[in-house]
Amino acid sequence: MTTTATSALADSELPRLRLDVAPLLLLPILALLALPLVGSFPTWVTLTIAGLAMGMMIFIMASGLTLVFGLMDVLNFGHGAFVSVGAFTATLVLLPMQGWMQADSVLLNLSALGLAIALAVLVTGALGWAFERVIIIPVYGQHLKQILITMGGMIVAEQMIHVIWGPDQIPLPLPASFRGVLLFGDVAVEKYRLLAVAVGLIVFAAMFLVLNRTKVGLLIRAGVENSEMVEALGYRIRRLFVGVFVAGSALAGLGGVLWGLYREMLTAAMGSDLMVPVFIVIIIGGLGSVGGCFIGAMLVALVANYAGFLAPKIALVSNILLMVSILLWRPQGLFPVAKR
Amino acid sequence: MLSLTGVHTHIGQYHILQGVDLVLPHGELTVLLGRNGAGKTTTLRTIMGLWHASRGALVFDGSDITQTATADIACAGIAYVPENMGIFSDLTVHENLVLAARDGEPDKARLEWIFGFFPALKKFWNQAAGTLSGGQKQMLAIARAIVEPRKLLLVDEPTKGLAPAIIQSLITAFRELKAMETTILLVEQNFNFVRSLGDSVAVMDDGRIVHVGPMAELSENLDLQQKLLGLSLDTHQ
Numbered sequence: 423m424t425t426t427a428t429s430a431l432a433d434s435e436l437p438r439l440r441l442d443v444a445p446l447l448l449l450p451i452l453a454l455l456a457l458p459l460v461g462s463f464p465t466w467v468t469l470t471i472a473g474l475a476m477g478m479m480i481f482i483m484a485s486g487l488t489l490v491f492g493l494m495d496v497l498n499f500g501h502g503a504f505v506s507v508g509a510f511t512a513t514l515v516l517l518p519m520q521g522w523m524q525a526d527s528v529l530l531n532l533s534a535l536g537l538a539i540a541l542a543v544l545v546t547g548a549l550g551w552a553f554e555r556v557i558i559i560p561v562y563g564q565h566l567k568q569i570l571i572t573m574g575g576m577i578v579a580e581q582m583i584h585v586i587w588g589p590d591q592i593p594l595p596l597p598a599s600f601r602g603v604l605l606f607g608d609v610a611v612e613k614y615r616l617l618a619v620a621v622g623l624i625v626f627a628a629m630f631l632v633l634n635r636t637k638v639g640l641l642i643r644a645g646v647e648n649s650e651m652v653e654a655l656g657y658r659i660r661r662l663f664v665g666v667f668v669a670g671s672a673l674a675g676l677g678g679v680l681w682g683l684y685r686e687m688l689t690a691a692m693g694s695d696l697m698v699p700v701f702i703v704i705i706i707g708g709l710g711s712v713g714g715c716f717i718g719a720m721l722v723a724l725v726a727n728y729a730g731f732l733a734p735k736i737a738l739v740s741n742i743l744l745m746v747s748i749l750l751w752r753p754q755g756l757f758p759v760a761k762r
Numbered sequence: 763m764l765s766l767t768g769v770h771t772h773i774g775q776y777h778i779l780q781g782v783d784l785v786l787p788h789g790e791l792t793v794l795l796g797r798n799g800a801g802k803t804t805t806l807r808t809i810m811g812l813w814h815a816s817r818g819a820l821v822f823d824g825s826d827i828t829q830t831a832t833a834d835i836a837c838a839g840i841a842y843v844p845e846n847m848g849i850f851s852d853l854t855v856h857e858n859l860v861l862a863a864r865d866g867e868p869d870k871a872r873l874e875w876i877f878g879f880f881p882a883l884k885k886f887w888n889q890a891a892g893t894l895s896g897g898q899k900q901m902l903a904i905a906r907a908i909v910e911p912r913k914l915l916l917v918d919e920p921t922k923g924l925a926p927a928i929i930q931s932l933i934t935a936f937r938e939l940k941a942m943e944t945t946i947l948l949v950e951q952n953f954n955f956v957r958s959l960g961d962s963v964a965v966m967d968d969g970r971i972v973h974v975g976p977m978a979e980l981s982e983n984l985d986l987q988q989k990l991l992g993l994s995l996d997t998h999q
Contacts, residue, residue, distance in 0.1 A: 640857050644850040651848035654810055655862055655906070656836035759852070 445717050445756035452721065456728045464608035469727045475615035477723030478622020479684060483677030483696060484703040485629060485715050486670020492646035492710020492759055494663045496558055497565055500572035501674055501700065502693030503579035504546045508675025509682035509692060510587050511545045512538035513594060523597045531597035535683075542675040550671025554664055576694055583690040592688040618680055625673070629712055642666060646710040646759050699726075702741050706748045708755030717756055721748075763788040763945045764809065764914055769818035771801075771808045778804045780969035781818070786914070789943035791936065793956040793977060795991060796966035802949040803845060805966070806916045809947075810842045811835045823913060839913035843920065845949075847903040851892030855883050855902055858891050862906040869910070876905045879934045897928030904935060914945045921952045929955060957981045965990045 453470055460466040487501045515538035516523060522534040557575050561567040595601075600614040633639035641662055645652045653659045674693075681696065682688045689695075703722050707714030722741050729740035736743075748756065764786040771779035779801050786792050794802050807813045809820060811832040820828045827835055836842070850858055859868050877884040880901040886894060891902055900920055907915055921929050929952070936959050939946060950956045956963075960977035973980075973990050980986055 637860070640853065640861055643852055644861055647850050647852060648848055650812060650832075651844070651850070652861070653832040654812065654836055654842045654844075654848070656833050656864055657861075658831070658833045 442757065445714070445752075448756075449717065449720055449724070452724055452728075456724075456732075459732055460728070464610070465731070467606075467609045468611060469731055470724065471611050471619070472615055473724035473727035474720060475612075475618040475622075475684075475723075476727065477720040478618050478625075479677055479680045480696070480699055480703055480723055481622055481716050481719035482625050482680065483674050484700045484707075484719055485625070485712055486666075486673040487700060488704040488707060488710055488712065488715045489642065489646070489666050490670045491704065493642060493649065493666050494558075495563070495649075496561075496572075496667075497568045498558070498572050499569050499697070500553065500557070500574075500576035500579065501670070502695075502697045503576040504550060504671045504674035505678035505681065505693030505696055506583055506688075506690055507549060507579060507693075508542040508546045508678030509594075509688050510583050510592070510678075510690075511542045511675070512679040512682065513587070513592055513688065514538075515541050516594060517592075520595075523595070526598055528599040531599045535597060539676055539679050542679045543672040546675025546678070547668045547672035550668045550674075551664065553671065554667040558667070580690040580694065587690075594682050594686055594688055596683055596686060614684065618684065621676075621680060625676070626712075626716055633712060638662075638665070699741055702745045706745050706755055708752075708757040708759055710759040711755065711757040714755055714757035764820070764822045764947075766805070766809070767819045767821075769805075769808060769815045769820060771804055771813050772816045773804070773813060778969055779808060779815070782808075782966075782969070782971055784964055784971050784974070786945055786947055787962070788945055789940075790961040791940055791946040791948060791959055793960035793963045794947060794949045794966060795951075795953075795956075795963060797991075800966040801969040802966055803918055804969075806842065806844075806918050806947065806949060809835075809916060810840065812842075841907035841912040841915050843903045843907050843915070843917045845918040845922065847899050849891045849894075849899050849902055849906075852890060854888050854890055855894070856887050858902055858906055859883075859909050862909045864910065872909060872911075875938075876908065879931050879938065880905055897924045897931075900924060900928065901931065904932065908935075908939065908944075911942075912944065914947070915939065916947050918949045919951060920948070921950065921955050933959065 456469070457463070457466050460469060483501075483505055487498060490496055490498055490501075516534060519534040519537070522530040525531065553575060557571055558568070561571055596614050600617055603610040603612050604616070631639075633643055641652060641657055645659055645662055649659050652662075678693060681692065685692070699722050703718040704715055705718075706721065707716070707718030721744060725740050725744045726737060730737040752758070766782050766784045769779050769782040770777065782801070782805055784792075784805070794805065796802050804813065808815050809822075809827075811827065811830055811834075815828050818828070819826060822835070822838060822840065825838065827838065830838075850861070853861070859873070860866075862868075882894075882898045883901055883905055886898065891899065894902065904917070904920065907917070920932055924932070933955065936946065936948075940959070948956060948960070957977065963973075963975060963977045963980050964971050965973040965980075973986075980990070
């Protein structure tokens with residue numbers, strides 16, 4: 423197997439791959455712009471950390487959805503159901519284990535929380551598998567039907583929550599160790615928000631590693647761009663679809679547990695209520711882009727927090743204004759995926 | 763190696779292939795010619811299972827693959843290079859080839875063989891494929907198809923829009939593959955490119971094969987070219 427043929431053009435220099443830093447700069451620019459407007463440094467730090475914590479939770483919920491859309495071309499308007507189901511499933515562990523939750527021991531608190539998260543992730547992952555098999559498979563490639571049937575699925579899921587857990591809101595107190603604030607001089611930071619930031623960073627790092635350092639990650643990235651070609655290389659793309667859908671549903675369940683504890687109150691509609699910011703995040707991030715989803719979630723949460731403090735009347739539309747501004751700048755989102 | 767018998771393919775309401783009969787002998791390079799819209803790309807996609815035949819039979823290596831899933835067809839030993847090359851732009855050259863190798867890292871000796879006629883791929887090994895030039899992308903698309911030994915290569919218009927120097931690299935690559943007795947079905951409009959490579963030629967029109975014969979016969983017979991293609995190869999010198 424030898425040959426001496428060469429190509430004249432082969433040796434031509436390529437442009438170096440440029441890291442697209444402009445979207446990454448948006449976060450520090452936004453935070454720095456908000457500082458003089460907020461006026462007080464401690465208040466600004468509190469708002470910023472609260473925004474980052476909220477952003478991490480939204481990212482966890484949105485990351486699965488953006489992959490599902492990017493890879494499977496499925497508009498899953500029922501994604502919020504997994505958020506609600508995850509949160510309610512966690513109560514099956516957290517409420518009976520109130521002893522551990524309210525103990526003055528970080529280990530016991532985290533153990534109870536860990537068990538609740540594990541159960542929520544398992545249940546929502548399994549539910550995601552069933553959802554894909556029963557509801558999604560018949561409507562692949564049919565966007566209008568996808569919207570209708572997944573919204574229908576979400577309504578059914580919400581009603582099932584009412585049937586199983588009753589119609590009332592369920593209070594979900596924070597673990598004792600994560601109640602209250604940590605004081606750094608004049609800066610007060612809620613302990614639970616730091617936990618949410620840590621979990622969000624761990625999830626982001628795990629997704630980054632899986633997508634960039636494993637063959638499954640390569641297949642997902644390739645499939646987001648051209649699923650037909652992945653299949654033509656000999657991989658069963660449908661199996662990948664199922665895996666990504668299950669993982670996305672499980673992540674939504676995890677996000678639901680974190681969000682439920684953050685709000686300390688669960689409602690069956692909590693997932694559907696979150697779908698507006700979640701869809702805004704995946705649109706401004708670039709459909710199918712996990713990195714874009716991460717930056718988008720941080721932007722949405724920070725803008726909501728700053729606007730809520732500075733101009734509460736604008737806060738309601740701040741995310742829409744953010745989305746419009748970003749789409750005017752980059753119509754395909756901050757990090758557009760190649761095929762879109 | 764592969765036979766198509768009375769193959770019909772519908773895409774939505776359109777009846778594209780209307781009874782294609784074609785046999786690809788083992789180890790030969792068959793060129794599929796025809797005007798735009800004749801059904802050449804649909805033939806390749808039907809063989810690959812990307813569009814399933816609504817009637818007729820496709821038999822590869824003794825097995826009926828008419829309704830086989832694309833992934834299984836690929837695993838059976840058929841590689842496909844689409845007209846748009848199907849490169850994963852966000853992945854590096856290395857990552858594109860790792861996916862094609864299926865069972866881990868590509869074989870080093872085979873990679874060196876590929877680098878022999880496509881040296882750009884070695885040079886830009888860790889470069890995102892989206893930043894490659896059109897010719898280099900085509901090299902990558904073909905390299906991806908041959909990074910592991912395959913029984914049959916389906917290649918759709920590989921020279922489209924490429925510079926002569928790149929085309930020369932492709933000719934070298936196809937000659938090497940022929941020397942290794944790889945069966946190839948090549949859809950191509952560049953007659954000069956295929957004249958020197960093809961063993962046999964099939965001409966399509968309106969979703970049917972209207973001529974099958976040795977490439978030498980078509981290459982030397984101006985009347986036949988005029989009749990089948992409406993033009994002469996000499997006009998493309």
